[in-house]
Amino acid sequence: MASNLTLEPRAVSAPGKVLVAGGYLVLDRAFTGLVFGLDARIHVEIEPIRTKSGVTLSEIIVRSPQFREAAWEYGYRLTEADGGIAVTQLTVVSRPHAIFLLISELNPSFLFFCRIPLSPSLVEFFVTSFLDHATAPPKSQQQHSHDSALRKNPFIETALTYALTYISSLQPQTAIAPSSINILADQAYYSNPGRPPTPNSHFLNFNVKLSDAHKTGLGSSAALVTSFTAALLSYYLPKDLFDIESENGLRVLHNLSQTSHCAAQGKVGSGFDIASAVYGSCLYRRFSPSLLSSLPSPSKPTFVSKLRGLIEGDVWDTEIAKAAIKMPKGLRLVMCDVDCGSQTPGMVKQVLKWREENKEEAGELWVALQKGNEEFAAELTRLATTTPEKDSDKDKYTKLRDIISSNRTLIRRMSLASRVPIEPPPQTALLDSCSNIPGVIGGVVPGAGGYDAIVLLIEDKEEVLVGLKKALKDWKVDGEVEDGVKIGKVGILGVREDMVGVQKEDPGLYADWITT
Ligand SMILES: Nc1ncnc2c1ncn2[C@@H]1O[C@H](COP(=O)(O)OP(=O)(O)O)[C@@H](O)[C@H]1O
Numbered sequence: 001m002a003s004n005l006t007l008e009p010r011a012v013s014a015p016g017k018v019l020v021a022g023g024y025l026v027l028d029r030a031f032t033g034l035v036f037g038l039d040a041r042i043h044v045e046i047e048p049i050r051t052k053s054g055v056t057l058s059e060i061i062v063r064s065p066q067f068r069e070a071a072w073e074y075g076y077r078l079t080e081a082d083g084g085i086a087v088t089q090l091t092v093v094s095r096p097h098a099i100f101l102l103i104s105e106l107n108p109s110f111l112f113f114c115r116i117p118l119s120p121s122l123v124e125f126f127v128t129s130f131l132d133h134a135t136a137p138p139k140s141q142q143q144h145s146h147d148s149a150l151r152k153n154p155f156i157e158t159a160l161t162y163a164l165t166y167i168s169s170l171q172p173q174t175a176i177a178p179s180s181i182n183i184l185a186d187q188a189y190y191s192n193p194g195r196p197p198t199p200n201s202h203f204l205n206f207n208v209k210l211s212d213a214h215k216t217g218l219g220s221s222a223a224l225v226t227s228f229t230a231a232l233l234s235y236y237l238p239k240d241l242f243d244i245e246s247e248n249g250l251r252v253l254h255n256l257s258q259t260s261h262c263a264a265q266g267k268v269g270s271g272f273d274i275a276s277a278v279y280g281s282c283l284y285r286r287f288s289p290s291l292l293s294s295l296p297s298p299s300k301p302t303f304v305s306k307l308r309g310l311i312e313g314d315v316w317d318t319e320i321a322k323a324a325i326k327m328p329k330g331l332r333l334v335m336c337d338v339d340c341g342s343q344t345p346g347m348v349k350q351v352l353k354w355r356e357e358n359k360e361e362a363g364e365l366w367v368a369l370q371k372g373n374e375e376f377a378a379e380l381t382r383l384a385t386t387t388p389e390k391d392s393d394k395d396k397y398t399k400l401r402d403i404i405s406s407n408r409t410l411i412r413r414m415s416l417a418s419r420v421p422i423e424p425p426p427q428t429a430l431l432d433s434c435s436n437i438p439g440v441i442g443g444v445v446p447g448a449g450g451y452d453a454i455v456l457l458i459e460d461k462e463e464v465l466v467g468l469k470k471a472l473k474d475w476k477v478d479g480e481v482e483d484g485v486k487i488g489k490v491g492i493l494g495v496r497e498d499m500v501g502v503q504k505e506d507p508g509l510y511a512d513w514i515t516t
């Protein structure tokens, strides 16, 4: 079998997201969501594996060097019956364990030799116990699940399985060479304080485990799955089979990333986050969830042909309108992170249940909100594409303010009727107060809403940002208790909208972070 020995390092980045309009509605194909990509990106660099000994296994090593203990090693092999590439996590601790696990995966009789009866759960149990024993913390700290014992990263493992399967289906005669992958995320994805390892480093060392990182909700897993998948495809495939700068390349990347992201999440969301990671800011209509229902699991017979058909065929019915969304010159988005004591789980489930049980009321509300969201997108586009009348003393943003305000009224109706804190009273107070600051056009609770974030549309002027920071500095730090949730500090994230989706990067950018 040939091997692709002359592989060159590659790097790709993809943006985070904010769903400014269409939360809940976008779950239904009859409606759309207005999503802005952000200038906070997740970068993935891939290169041939560097070994001291020159001996390489069929191994892919993934590292997230900004975090502690964030390295995952995977073995891979071709399965039978059109099942694609199976990926197995090899190690969390050290090479002897990796080799143990690799041998047991490739040759199960090794475990028999160890006099352990073979069943998948026993193999799993044995490996977990083995690793637990080797890394055992004091008994008092042992409350981790199986996942944390193996330190699994389902998004990486799943994206790797789907991408390698797709790659090997395009190049069945070429063995997949081992590689080393590094992930680097922009600061705004996490609110943990970080330090640059060198004065000029763009990325920060957060010095915590990934599981202890405080996410700011910008869609890290979608940006990661997209840039990770794109990096693998660009690295292993020649340009005539995958070109990230072509329309078809983006379509394949979008469909593959949506599929593996849904599999890793274990649910089918609307996928607006993957769409914006690939295409950047857009008006998004989701794919039919039924598309994914006939896909077998990885390694199962016909997985490869069904995956290829799904990714490349014309069944995928997502609609992405990039031209329908623009940010007028002179305006920008600001994201605020709200520190809060708790989050209400199951908001989506509860809203959809209410919609199902109250078809008439919900139907009217959904239609009204869709209309409001379309007006919002149209007004942004109008402002972005028409020259304002000269000497007009009329506030050119009056219409935008009114649209945002009436859309918020509808969101509050949804919130009250479904009894889900989409725009709960503390967020109403915060949004109202911010909207009165000079230069602030208005704001909403992004995505599913809740207590933890707001997004504001403001005039892109330094003095507006200064006024906003001043007002937020003392925002009810002592908090108001609502539904058992205590609102704490409100911080401004260092991000703004960006129209650009996934893009190639220079692999040399990450030299400081790459270890052998
Ligand atoms: N920098 C990173 N390196 C490796 N994995 C990451 C990184 N950032 C996020 N992830 C993966 O994404 C998961 C977070 O995804 P999720 O809970 O869906 O949050 P989000 O809303 O940010 O997408 C993490 O548990 C981890 O598996």
Ligand SMILES: C[C@@](O)(CCOP(=O)(O)OP(=O)(O)O)CC(=O)O
Pocket: 018, 019, 022, 023, 024, 025, 026, 027, 217, 218, 219, 269, 270, 271, 272, 273, 348, 446, 447, 448, 449
């Ligand atoms: C309710 C939704 O329509 C929007 C949720 O948007 P968020 O931005 O709140 O999502 P997370 O990144 O998963 O926290 C669900 C969906 O579209 O999948």
